[in-house]
Amino acid sequence: MKKIITFLLLFVSFTFTFAQVQNTRTLSWGGVDRTYIEYTPSAYDSESPIPVMFCLHGLGDNMGNFHNSLGLNQFGENANWIIITPQALDATVPMMGSVGAAWNSGAGIEGLPIIGNVILNEDVDDAGFLIAILDSLENNFSINTDSVFFMGFSMGGFMSNRMAIEHSDRIDGIASVSGTIGIAVMDEIPNTKVNTLHFHGTADETITYENAGFNTGSFGTYSVGLGAEQTVDYWILHNQCSDQAIHTYFPDIKNDGLSFERFLYENDEDDVRTAFIKVNNGDHAWYYEPVNDIDYSNEIYKFFINDMDFPTENIIVKSDLINIYPNPASDYVFVNQEFEMIELYDITGKIVLKEFNNNKINVSDLNTGLYILKINFEGKTLEQKLQIQK
Incomplete structure (x- = not known):
């Protein structure tokens, strides 16, 4: 086990009536x-x-x-x-x-x-x-x-x-x-x-x-x-x-x-x-x-x-309001709704792509793997998984 450091927790104070x-x-x-x-x-x-x-x-x-x-x-x-x-x-x-x-x-x-x-x-x-x-x-x-x-x-x-x-x-x-x-x-x-x-x-x-x-x-x-x-x-x-x-x-x-x-x-x-x-x-x-x-x-x-x-x-909510297709994809992904912004993250949480008001997303430069799409839509951030296959 590594990197465990002693620290002091701050919670509610109690009146001590018995010896710990x-x-x-x-x-x-x-x-x-x-x-x-x-x-x-x-x-x-x-x-x-x-x-x-x-x-x-x-x-x-x-x-x-x-x-x-x-x-x-x-x-x-x-x-x-x-x-x-x-x-x-x-x-x-x-x-x-x-x-x-x-x-x-x-x-x-x-x-x-x-x-x-x-x-x-x-x-x-x-x-x-x-x-x-x-x-x-x-x-x-x-x-x-x-x-x-x-x-x-x-x-x-x-x-x-x-x-x-x-x-x-x-x-x-x-x-x-x-x-x-x-x-x-x-x-x-x-x-x-x-x-x-x-x-x-x-x-x-x-x-x-x-x-x-x-x-x-x-x-x-x-x-x-x-x-x-x-x-x-x-x-x-x-x-x-x-x-x-x-x-x-x-x-x-x-x-x-x-x-x-x-x-x-x-x-x-x-x-x-x-x-x-x-x-x-x-x-x-x-x-x-x-x-x-x-x-x-x-x-x-x-x-x-x-x-x-x-x-x-x-707050981010998974939703069926947004459909992405095809999924899995290789070259392009299409989104069925107009949106303000879309971000694509890899499995480590690193952002790899960002688009604004574009329903056709070019993913041809991305490697095979699982990605997360986060879409700003009607004041909420919605999330979908996307599989890239080459």
Whole structure:
């Protein structure tokens, strides 16, 4: 795990009536003593159930570094949540040796030369371990069982997705940063709907945006799971959300070379949502204020409590009002409506074409691939996907 910087979260102040407590706990599971950090906020009152958030570190990291780097005590204190930061077990791969602490998240490689299929810590019951912690918390604390959350970075994100898929009856929401759905679980179906938030940078070279490609070194790069957009599509489908996204751009103020946009898909009938924060030119990193335009921890908190910000001037809506044809296209694209301006973006979020009041768009110079058309029409910005094929 890299680029995780300690920072201070600014939330609502609380009146402190109890001493905050951080403990390192041990739980015997699968014949192994497993450890986790447990933080209880000072405002905890056994008469008032509070949320709990599990925080899962990345490959090769440890619970102490992850907990401290993200300032999770401060997060728990300000939010009045119990924070659990567990430790994964070390994993080894034949011919490669130790790869550090790894969750049995379902992330893995199929058909690695000589070695064959590899799922890190495949025989470790990490999901059972995490549920056992939750059982213990429910027995010893006043927990709001409708507010059990998981969040994780990189492999911790893969593990959060696995928990949502396999234990959706116990979990209200997950947030995954730079970790998708592993190959070992991507065909599984959750029992119930669960709120999901995914963050991914388009320039991520550790878990690539398009197909979750992971560089093994001498063996090359292999996909270890679903790509970023495939992961979001998985949850849209299983949460039965509308495919009409509420799409907002975050103000691009900081000189960090990044821009952030959010896609929100809702199921109003079941009060379930799937969200995706796309980081144009973003790396395998945890972004935070004041260095960047958004703070991942703040966005996770707001998503879990369903209190996201919506700057209306930036809303983009997918629409059937605009038709583009042919699609796929090779030389020209035609638009069935008159518009003020049209912009075409590549998969990394880079603008590659802009036209004004021209229904015939020349795309002959563009490479084969997927593009996004954004069209100013009747005071709104509408969005369509366009496939270029040569």
